Amino acid sequence: MDYFIIAITTFAGLAFHGWLFVRFRRWADRDLALALAGEDPGRREWALQRLAAAREAKVKRRELQPWLERELERYESCK
Numbered sequence: 498m499d500y501f502i503i504a505i506t507t508f509a510g511l512a513f514h515g516w517l518f519v520r521f522r523r524w525a526d527r528d529l530a531l532a533l534a535g536e537d538p539g540r541r542e543w544a545l546q547r548l549a550a551a552r553e554a555k556v557k558r559r560e561l562q563p564w565l566e567r568e569l570e571r572y573e574s575c576k
Contacts, residue, residue, distance in 0.1 A: 543569070
């Protein structure tokens with residue numbers, strides 16, 4: 498019975514840390530997109546939409562910043 502409690506507690510701790518890791522990465526990606534967008538509300542909304550598109554397109558994390566910068570340049574040219 499003791500091993501069962503230890504196993505459940507260990508699994509719960511690992512799952513919680515994994516959830517926190519994913520949440521922190523999402524928050525960091527969102528902060529990156531908003532920082533690149535600046536103070537313009539329209540541009541910020543566009544950046545968040547493009548971030549969602551990057552997630553769907555499975556853009557790698559190290560390629561995310563240049564990808565977002567290119568997308569924000571597209572926003573300026575479409576405006």
